[in-house]
Amino acid sequence: MLCTYLLCIILTTVHLTNAIDTSDGSPDAFFTPAGSNPQKLPPPGADYYTLPNGCPIDNPLGTLRLGNQLNGNLLLQDINLIDVLTHITHERIPERIVHAKGAGAYGVFETTHDISNYTSLAFLNQVGKTTPLFSRFSTVAGEKGSADNVRDARGFAFKFYTEEGNLDWLFFGAPMFQIRDPAKFPSLVHAQKRDPSSNLKNETAFWDFFNHNAEGLNFLMRLFSDQGTPLSYRYTDIHSINTYKFTQPTGEFKYVRIVLKTDQGVRNLTHDQMTTLVGMDADFSTRDLYAAIDKGDYPSWTVYAQIINPEDAESSPVNIFDATRELPESDFPLIPFGKITLNRNPKNYFTEVEQSAFQVANLVPGWDVSADPIVQVRLFPYGDTQRYRLGINFPQLPINRPFYSYNPTRRDGANNIINLGNLPNYFPNYNGPQIVQPAQYRQTAEQHMRWIGNVTNFQSQITDSDFDQPRDYWNQLADMGPDQQGNFIYNVASSLSGANKGVRQETYALFRKINGDLASAVQNRTEGLVLKKCQAAKAMYGQMDNSSLPM
Structure with a gap:
């Protein structure tokens, strides 16, 4: 049965068309310098082969050499040869330290229920309203070339292009995280990576880490059940793991965790089925998602909120700021408010998926972080890893760009695309646009957030409740x-x-x-x-x- 299903996926994955679309999805995908374009362009439907400066060349596969024979010495003045060799040795960027292997797709968020009494999020302010999004699904520990269906956690990132900025959700396949103390992050990552001596995966290191960090056992129970080997991304429920805040302009807020239930139904593999599938198709989850969207079988998830009143947080049966604990639905029932549907594949994997950059710090009015220490620490490294991979101007890349942004102090740097021309690079300034009042600002909810205490070096301890x-x-x-x-x-x-x-x-x-x-x-x-x-x-x-x- 599994083999038949796999064969169907492989056979229906990709159909290439004769027309090649080279657009990157940005509103200014084709840039023309000021004034008329003096360059003679090829006729419609045709192209010249050119050097990077636009100079056409007649034989891109030939090489300049002494003598009209195979053993002639090559010449350094062969600009095309030097250029193409230089480019291919520089075309790779650093892969993500975690979540390196992933698949991406565009989609839409539809608001299905009114929850305006909880949050002022603009993209949720009307039932039936739709918001475009981009998603990236991934394994966690493996390298970019690793297999999709190995036993591992799964990451699910969503970028909502809302009218008040980009909101990023960085969620998990399991309902909880492995740690609750932020300083353990590097050890958690390294324990799942390759041994520094043998360069092999090391089961001793993996289990030794969790033996010394037993708060992660709750996660391991899910990882080593069949939930740790889902059939593919489409058949997986998704969880925020961290507690966030729904906010209002008044400063009032509700704590919230988000749950996405797959509309395809949960489907998992046994260990032996997983081993067979990985041997048959190491890219099965990527292929399955692409093939489903390609043939119009659009995957979707129903989106729910678990709402926690601030006054109830301290008396909750579970510490709502402990990412290693699941919030019981009996105490915090699921409230539906939306639906996510993925309906379009990327045209270019590198441009749209590999260069997509998600960070917890991408917040918008109506959504904020809580005092959860894991979500607090995630505010920094997720953006910093993208600065390392893509450069300081990664938010300007078309896939990461919001509908609108203005900040004259963010200037220059490598690969700058939008540099605001001759506007002064400080704020406020004499020559800038008039700054007007937006519909709402990002709010900092004050209630339940007044802290008075001593600075401490705190580490959580394992108790029987773990x-x-x-x-x-x-x-x-x-x-x-x-x-x-x-x-x-x-x-x-x-x-x-x-x-x-x-x-x-x-x-x-x-x-x-x-x-x-x-x-x-x-x-x-x-x-x-x-x-x-x-x-x-x-x-x-x-x-x-x-x-x-x-x-």
């Missing part, structure tokens, strides 16, 4: 299907069996705090796989140094 939600989810797996708890044990064992003995023993002890039967089952299955791996390795390679085995 094991409550993992325990609840373990019990829920039994209700999800007769195989789900068994699949979880097998999935954990398949990974944990690659770690060393000391780390494995620490992991069993942590699982024992969730459920004794769970810990025993994980230990028995894992140690059985360790023994099999050792026996298989010895049979294949003969007597081996024990240090190379997961003993």
Whole structure:
């Protein structure tokens, strides 16, 4: 069944047309210098092959050489050859440190329910109103060339081109995050990357990190269930993980978390199905999303809000500022307010997907960050990584550009596209446009936000409550299907069996705090796989140094 589905996706993915569209989607995609254009242009439907300065050349595949033969010496004056070689050695930009492998699509957000009593967000101020958006979906830990369907978290980023600026949502496939202390971010990333010595993925490092940061067990329960291997991006629910704020011009606000429920239904793979699919098509999720949109089967998600009154935040059964905890729907019911539909594929992957840049700091009036420490720290590095990848002027790239922006102090820098001509580069200034009152500013909600205290160097501690939600989810797996708890044990064992003995023993002890039967089952299955791996390795390679085995 899986193989048949995969074959259909591959066969219906891409159909090329004879007409090539070279536009980049920007309103000024074709720029003509002031005055008339003196250059003789090719006839419609044709092109000249030119050097970068526009000079036509007659034989771009030839090379200038001494002698009309294959072994002639090449000449440095062959400008075309030098230029094309120089360009190809410079055409790669740094890949994202996380979320490197991804797929993108355009779409629309439609407001389906009135929630103006919660927020002044302009794109939500009328039922039926639509807002264009661009989305990028990705795995998290793998490199750009890694497989789509491996066991990993999934990132879901949306850029809403609203009338009051670009609003970016950077969400997650799981309902919670791995950490709640911002200083742990670098270690979290490195523990999932390649070993600095062997350049191999290191199960010992992965499990050792979470053994020392047990608040992440709630996330691991999802990652090592079949939810950790979704069939594709289209069949995944999406979560904000962090608590944000819906704000009003009066300074009033509500805390909010966002949930997107897939309208295609959730579909996951077992570990063995995942392994088979990765071997057949490492780019399956990317191909599936592109193919669905290409044939008009537009994926969509219903968008919900979980609203928390500020006065209820302190008495909440779950700390709403703890990104490692899920907000229970029984206490904070889902309130529908919109629908996202993806309906157009990018024309050029690099220009539109690779150069797309999302950052939590892209806020608009009616939406703000909360005191959640993880969302607070995300305000900086997400933008900074784009400055490293794309340069300081990345917001000017067509895919990242809002409908309108004006700030005369943001000038110059590499790859500047919009430099405001001869306007003075300070503010206010004698020659600038008249600054008028907008419909609303970005509000800073004051209520419930008056802080008085001492500066402290704080790190959260693990308590018994950190094991409550993992325990609840373990019990829920039994209700999800007769195989789900068994699949979880097998999935954990398949990974944990690659770690060393000391780390494995620490992991069993942590699982024992969730459920004794769970810990025993994980230990028995894992140690059985360790023994099999050792026996298989010895049979294949003969007597081996024990240090190379997961003993």
